Amino acid sequence: MRYRINLILWLFLFSGHIAFAQQEQPLLVDPLAKQLYLYKLANPSPRLFVHYDKNIYTNNETIWFTGYLLTESGTNTDQHNIMSVALIRNSDSLIVKHQKFLMATSLSFGSMVLPDSMLAGDYHLLASTNRVVNGVPEAVFIQPITIKTNINPSFNAGLKILEPGIIGVKPNQVLLSVTTRDARFLPKPVEVSYRYGQLTKKTKTNASGEVILKLDEQENIPDPNLYIKLRYGKDSSFLNLSLPVTKRSARVGFYPEGGNLVNGVQCRVGVEIKDQQLAVVSLKAQLYKNDKVIDTIETNSYGIGSFLLNPEKGSIYKIKLLHSGFKDSSYLLPPILDKGIGIYIAEAAAKDTLKVKLRTAQNEHFFIRVHNFKETFIYNHLNARSSDTNLIISLEEVPTGLTTLTISDSLGRPLAERMFFAHYNPTSKLTISSDQPVYEQRKKVTLKLKLNHSDSLAIVSISCVQDNRLSSKLNTDIESYTYLASSLTALPPYSITRGYEDLRYMDDILLVKGWRKYTWQDLMQTKPSDTIKSTTIRS
Template identity: 50%
Template sequence: MRVIFCLLFFFSTTAFAQDSIALKMNWLAKAKPTTNLFVHFDKNVYTNNEIVYFTGYLLKDKITPSSEHKILSICLVRDLDSTIIIQDKFLMDKGLAFGSITLPDSILTGDYHFLAYTDQLFNGLPNAVFHQSITIKTNIDPAFKASLKILEDVSDSKNNHQVLLAATTKDNRFLPKPLQINYKYGNQSTKTKTDASGQLLITLPAKSDLADPNLYVRLSNEKDTSFLSLALPVKKQKASVKFYPEGGNLVSGLQSKIGLEIKDQQQMPVATKAFLLENNQIIDTVETSSYGIGNFQLSPKESAIYSVKLIHSGLADSVYYLPKALEKGITLQLQKAVVKDTLSVVIKNNNSTKLNFLIHNYREVFLNIPFDMDVNRRIIKIPLHEIPKGVMAFTVLDSLKRPLAERMLFAHHSTTENIVANTEKQTYQQREKVKLSLKLNFDTISIVSIACVQENRLQTKNTNDIESYTYLTNELSNLPVVLKGTPYKDVNYLEQILLVKGWRKYTWQELQKTTANNTIAKTDSLQMLGWITKSKKELTKPIMIGAFGDTKIRLIETSEKGNFNFNTDELILEQGKKSSLFINDKNKFQYKINIEDQFLKTNEKLVKTAIFHSPVLPSTVTNNADLVLKGNEKAIRLKEVVISSKKDNSIGFLGPSGSNACGDYVCLYSILNCRNHVSDPGNTQPVAGRSYNTNGRKAIYQECRQGLGLDENFLKYNGIHYHKEFYHNDYKDPQEPAFFSTIYWNYATILSNKKETEIEFYTSDITGKFKVIVQGITNNDVVYGEHYFEVKSKQNP
């Protein structure tokens, strides 16, 4: 008998505000607040000397208002050894932060990630944290060639791997002396050298229990260093196979859908086929997708044993057993888990009882409906007008408010493009003007950041968009990589994920244990603090200190005890400018400036303790030229020039090559702080009073006062910065190379549906596919759009 129980009315949370579950969810939301910080980086593959542009969006914070988040901290971390390469701080205002970071010339190739967080603390740790994986390539040809190769047909191949490392000069000759070698495999780390011919035979035990199957090798030749990595084959091993009955349990005699997820030992998805067996007899064939997820229907019989046998040559021939079916219980079946405005649920039951169902997100209950399950099958259709957009849980409770079954769903999903982006044509020539039009697809306004980058600077494994992060990654975490497009727009991907993935942050067991005491939390904020002492003692009256780092000198008065805060307009400089403080007093040599940068310690703490999920992919960097940009993507670099030492009257700032104490330099084409020639040996220092090209116009350079006429009684510091404008170039000078992979970047652009926003920029000398990415926020949602075009070489007359 089929009974359709259609709910044509709505309930708000006020109807059950005193309900114990709703109250506990409120406590849990306060004990484990969800804050959504997203940072849009212009791309995710960079090279040495490049500038990284970004916009930070604080989307929600249940603890502190967005206006209290004053600083965004950014640091670059090397994945291999968790070394912090760069760290900086940027001004945040009303939940928005803009900035840029210049990567050092000496940065090594490989996998890295940006760690971003705001200054607000919850129980001693930043509450708004974001990770972005990137890959660093190089535009410098390696000083030597090196490669790794697995040797086959060796006598002890069953027990050991034999890997041959070979290195030569650029012109394939023997190296003048052996290379220093450091390699790591599993827990084994070894330091050695190559032989006279530049070779090294590495013998490694064959292991099947490694979480990371890669061999990592570092090669050093005096100041030149290269990294190689190689995935070693593993013995046949048992897979990780998990079963997810829809609703949570198998129940005897009730048909339900069972999700199947198969991963290898490195937790990578396995696409394969498998036999479904009942009492060791094949009754069906199951297939998993490229995400390692499949499903099948089953009506379990009482006392029957069900199992799955994989059909995969790379995995051990093992049998995996399904959980035992319950005699009495409830099963759920969603017609679709990804829905727009109506949810249809089939509930099956072999034990009549009084039930409740909830729709919630473990932080708030949106619907709480009691009903009698007096039949063995009921269809419930639920309007979702009162349910917010995003991942939700449909939970069935018994009369004692205990969960019997649960299923995840996505409410108000839409694949409609909310930003329409178009260019006047699909193909452009080098250095040609591009006209881009942007318009919202619904009635509101939005603030967005816009990037136009070379497509091969966007690796699939590092991809992160604001829609998918907000509604999926930030809620469920550690999701399989989408092979094409964005996770949010792929409905088939979402249906698979919602069948097998549960909440990572919340559980019913945790909910039951939560009390009002758990909501007591300590909130605080990170700061950069400074104070002045005189003869190692606290001051008794204010003193003036001077700050400089650009063309101005600012004077700041301390408190009576000599304290001052760096989060003040006078101490915030444009990114890239070096900062210093000095005592403005005739007895300045009696004073000492002290700084406590609380962000530095927090960076170290988060790198060691924060959970960062980066998929362990089989490595293919078997030749050190694999992480070098192609010839058509980089300018010809001048050979290094050795300059004899001379007296240096600067105050020791480590700025770009050829720069002055303020970090300013002029390239060969008379462009001030040219982003195409950071650390170029041909750079020179600007001369005060001369006119230089900057941001497409002429400007007279003012005198750099840093280090001029000052005593040694000063303190250098890395302070808080505001953004540096992106240099929009029309590339009119034919002699100036223009190998930019990011040809346009902008932030805080306002879009609406009333009229199109038109943007103009120029292509560079790089040919191939380019991608426009537009993402940002509205009053109550996030928006994302993309567009492609191609750049072709100019035709010679």
């Protein structure tokens, strides 16, 4: 049998990508410099990334991995000297296995042998370092995996909906039946534990190996699946079944570029649509102004779309979804401010220059700040005209990564804000070639590696595995995680390529995910005492 090798390579370049550049002396006295410094001290952000050899395993197999602790330059990492890895089953949060590994100079290596008695299903590997701040591990990384096994329990089990329910009228009736492998009755009842929404119960099968579960539909249930764990002697098995639900409202989020809709100021509005289970939805919708259709909107495979709007005070704007799967189809846009400022950035994934268009209905005096909530890189005053003001901002002093442009008043209060990515350059950092395209099982693989930048140093971890041991839905790459997922929340899954390499994906998430775990409220409330934390170093 011949196997096509899928090569997984993680590259960590020591080229200053995560280090903060030194800020030159600003032209103006920054009123928030002290607060930013305190906030940076109070909120260190080490990132743990673990490269696993694959994401689909079988029982009794070995998981190989390398852990990287990614920190800002100048950060002391001496207290991060142990990395713990726990294998956890998704269905019941059972910790199947837990091991600890030495970490030195921000690196950790190891392996974990999977138990031969593991059941097939979805699991995740939870890795963390031993530095604990206020009772929570400071650096955590989660990798979802799938376990496939040939081990089958000594019984067969099945689920069937006898009668679908109607919310508030009658419950769903679900039949669970259990027999021996040769379709005979079991001599003893089977222990049954089941969970549906907020309901968790236990029961047993009758003499015929059956039990009928009556489940009332729960309003606004985030997950309509019924989860069942069966136990008979030493054998266990898991089942799940999606129960029918009444049509629900979609979850629609509006994201005006800059933060607000302003009267008379043209604005691009991002829209993100999800279902009740927070899965992204691709659909079409119509934009209404006072019950008159003025535009048609379409969300892409990430559930994200956008449209241009020139808001008028007193008008009512809403969208209606053209989708039969949702109960309500009309969703109101945010209220319109009397005055303010709008931001338009055509290319938020910028290279070395950021082009910005500021829009306001009156002449205003503002302050512009380019920062990352921990350090300000550009701070200066700005006179905006009652028309478009075009800015070209050099990013020479800005480090690579997520950065925020904030327009504020003379007191430092933010009026408009837009996230962008500085020095976006998704080119290959390394060239790799193999001695042949296809290999026999367990045949030696010879590789040649070449750094594309001669002034770079690199640590490389490599695994060579079969194609069928990798799932694109479970993949996590170091660049997308470090630059995006570790700072932004609830990112849509990317399927075509790595998220960081997809320009459309970058533009979409920078438009609708323009807020992070850092907030102005937390920043302004930070006190010197907040930099003193309850720290524990676990052995």
